[in-house]
Structures are given as structure tokens and as C-alpha cells.
Amino acid sequence: xxxxxxxxxxxxxxxxxxxxxxxxxxxxxxxxxxxxLSLGTxxxxxxxxxxxxxxxxxxxxxxxxxFDGTTFTHxxxxxxxxxxxxxxxxxxxxxxxxxxxxxxDYTLSSFDLVLYGQCALCHQSGNTLS
Amino acid sequence: xxxxxxxxxxxxxxxxxxxxxxxxxxxxxxxxxxxxLSLGTxxxxxxxxxxxxxxxxxxxxxxxxxFDGTTFTHxxxxxxxxxxxxxxxxxxxxxxxxxxxxxxDYTLSSFDLVLYGQCALCHQSGNTLS
DNA sequence: TAAAATAATAATAACAGTTATCGTTATTGA
DNA sequence: TCAATAACGATAACTGTTATTATTATTTTA
Numbered sequence: 396x397x398x399x400x401x402x403x404x405x406x407x408x409x410x411x412x413x414x415x416x417x418x419x420x421x422x423x424x425x426x427x428x429x430x431x432l433s434l435g436t437x438x439x440x441x442x443x444x445x446x447x448x449x450x451x452x453x454x455x456x457x458x459x460x461x462f463d464g465t466t467f468t469h470x471x472x473x474x475x476x477x478x479x480x481x482x483x484x485x486x487x488x489x490x491x492x493x494x495x496x497x498x499x500d501y502t503l504s505s506f507d508l509v510l511y512g513q514c515a516l517c518h519q520s521g522n523t524l525s
Numbered sequence: 526x527x528x529x530x531x532x533x534x535x536x537x538x539x540x541x542x543x544x545x546x547x548x549x550x551x552x553x554x555x556x557x558x559x560x561x562l563s564l565g566t567x568x569x570x571x572x573x574x575x576x577x578x579x580x581x582x583x584x585x586x587x588x589x590x591x592f593d594g595t596t597f598t599h600x601x602x603x604x605x606x607x608x609x610x611x612x613x614x615x616x617x618x619x620x621x622x623x624x625x626x627x628x629x630d631y632t633l634s635s636f637d638l639v640l641y642g643q644c645a646l647c648h649q650s651g652n653t654l655s
Numbered sequence: 656t657a658a659a660a661t662a663a664t665a666a667t668a669a670c671a672g673t674t675a676t677c678g679t680t681a682t683t684g685a
Numbered sequence: 686t687c688a689a690t691a692a693c694g695a696t697a698a699c700t701g702t703t704a705t706t707a708t709t710a711t712t713t714t715a
Contacts, residue, residue: 397662397711418702433665438702440663456584456637458672459701472631481629486620491640499611500645501602507586507639510621515630527682527691548673563694568673570692588701589672 396443401432405440406449410464415453415471415480417461453480456509472510476517483510526577531562535570536579540594545583545601545610547591583610586639602640606647613640 408421416424422437441462444450453461453471461480463471470485485508495503516522538551546554552567571592574580583591583601591610593601600615615638625633646652 399663399710401664431665433667435666435703436664442703452586454584454586454588456582456590458584458588458590460586460588472625472629472633474631475634481631483625483628485618485624488615488618490616494616495602495613495640495642498613499602501604501611501640501642502648503602503640503642504605505641507641508636509639510625510631510633510636512625512631512633512635518632529681529692531693561694563696565674565695566693572674 396447399440401429401436402440402444404429404432405437406444406464409441409444409450409462412464415461415463417459421462453509454507470508470510472512474514474517475511476513476522479514481514526573529570531559531566532570532574534559534562535567536574536594539571539574539580539592542594545591545593547589551592583639584637600638600640602642604644604647605641606643606652609644611644 404425405421408424409416412420412424414420418434418437418441421441422432422434425432425437441450445452445462448466449464451463451466453463455461455473463482465482470483472481472483473479474481488506488508491506492503495501534555535551538554539546542550542554544550548564548567548571551571552562552564555562555567571580575582575592578596579594581593581596583593585591585603593612595612600613602611602613603609604611618636618638621636622633625631
């Protein structure tokens with residue numbers, strides 16, 4: 396993996412963001428400073444950085460996906476009203492592997508826990524989607 | 526919601542399938558018997574049935590999504606090699622709500638637990654993706 | 656250090672899954 | 686039975702993402 400200015404910017408943008416940005420959010424954040432940046436470049440680099448393990452991919456139920464610079468094991472809670480994504484450390488799911496072995500013939504390798512709810516802002520302001 | 530022959534077929538196809546079919550799988554399963562069936566109709570009805578709560582949507586990490594006629598609370602384990610999706614009853618995540626309250630300001634409403642691994646067939650045959 | 660080799664880029668086309676449009680058909684309630 | 690309208694089929698459009706290709710930038714090595 397060769398150095399590139401674009402990759403460094405893209406990586407730093409994800410790292411310094413606390414909003415688990417999408418590819419498009421990264422692109423928007425950078426296009427003012429680097430007007431010639433291509434959206435394809437953003438996707439390519441986010442994927443490469445993910446493959447290499449420097450970023451994590453968060454697939455969303457609507458098909459989109461977000462990127463996370465946090466590497467330690469954690470889950471995400473998504474506000475069903477405004478779409479904000481927050482980090483959560485969940486208690487270790489100790490019984491999980493035993494349950495898998497009991498109920499299926501699968502070999503477990505990893506899991507994604509995605510929580511849904513409403514963030515404090517949307518909750519207190521009574522916002523809804525409809 | 527008005528009756529339609531197409532909706533009934535689509536619903537029954539998901540219910541009797543054990544493979545958590547995609548919209549396209551439902552379409553393929555029915556197009557021989559109903560050659561004039563439109564893929565748009567399949568999507569429209571799967572979405573309607575999901576909105577009404579008669580089906581559940583399983584969003585996959587690759588952006589695709591599958592549908593499930595099982596209504597009771599359960600999770601899914603996905604074979605990373607062949608893509609097969611199996612049902613799993615996971616032990617109740619008792620400490621989850623407390624962890625959310627401790628760490629975030631979100632109100633929890635639901636969660637999706639998606640497990641990844643390898644099914645017995647792929648495991649014993651040594652299959653890999655690459 | 657200069658030149659060759661080749662990753663990475665920008666621009667853009669292509670692609671997959673899904674949703675929207677619209678004229679037609681089928682269900683339903685009066 | 687017939688008017689109102691939900692649902693349909695066919696197809697266009699849309700969204701998020703990946704592939705292509707000619708060009709540019711980084712790295713290797715002579």
C-alpha cells in the first residue's frame with residue numbers, strides 16, 4: 396500500500412469525526428479543501444483501510460454503510476429518528492457461543508449487534524419520522 | 526389492504542421457505558407459475574407485509590436484504606462462505622438496557638444481532654470464499 | 656539522480672438493488 | 686352492477702457502490 400495524500404485525508408477525516416461518517420459524508424467534508432477529490436477515491440480508500448483493519452464498516456439496515464475509526468470491540472446504537480450513530484460498549488455476550496453450538500451446526504466467528512432507539516435530543520423534542 | 530392473488534403467493538412463498546429469501550429469490554420461485562409477475566410487485570408486497578408486521582426484514586452487511594416469516598424474537602447466523610442464513614434463539618441480553626442507560630443518552634427500542642460464521646457443510650468441505 | 660515500473664488518482668460509465676411512475680386490471684363497497 | 690380505487694405489469698428512474706481508463710504521483714533501481 397503506497398502513500399497518498401488523499402488516503403491520509405480520508406483516514407484522518409474518519410478518525411477525527413464522532414459521527415461514523417458515510418463515504419459521502421467524508422467526500423463532502425473534503426471536497427471544499429480538495430475540489431478535485433473523486434467520490435470513487437473515497438470509496439476505494441475506505442474499503443482498503445477497512446480491509447487492512449484500520450477502519451471498521453458499519454452496515455446499516457437501509458443498505459447504506461458507515462465507517463468507524465474505533466478499533467476496539469463495541470456496538471452501535473442508531474437513532475431511528477435522526478439517524479445519528481453512537482458507540483456502546485456492550486457487556487460480553489458470554490453465553491452466545493454455547494447457544495450457537497446448541498442450536499445450529501455453525502462455527503461462530505464474529506457478530507454485529509446493532510441497537511435501535513431514540514437519541515436524547517429527538518426524544519425530548521418529541522421528533523418522529525412521519 | 527385489499528386482497529390480491531400476487532400478495533398471497535408472495536407471502537406463502539416466504540412462509541414456506543426455510544432460506545430467508547431475497548426479493549429476487551421470491552420472484553424467481555414464482556415466475557414459472559406466474560410468468561407475468563413483476564419484480565416491482567414482489568418488492569411492493571414484501572415491504573407492505575413487513576410494514577404490517579407479517580414479515581421481518583433481515584438487512585445483510587452487503588446491502589442486500591432477506592425476508593423472514595418467523596415473527597418471534599430471534600437472531601440470524603450467516604455463513605460467510607455460502608451466504609446461507611439460519612435462525613438462532615439467543616439467550617436474552619439482560620444487561621443490555623442497563624449498559625445503554627449507563628453509556629448513552631439513548632432510549633432503546635429494539636436490536637438486531639447478526640452472527641457470522643461457517644455452516645457445517647462449508648466447514649467440513651473446507652470451502653473458502655477465495 | 657534519472658528513468659522505469661507501477662500504485663493511485665479523477666472522471667466517468669456501469670452496475671445492482673430498490674423505488675417511483677403510469678396506464679391498465681382487479682377488488683370491493685354501495 | 687357499477688363506480689371508486691387499490692394493486693398490478695412494464696419500465697424508467699434513483700441510490701449507493703464498483704469498474705474502467707487515461708493520467709498523475711510515488712517508489713524502485715540502475
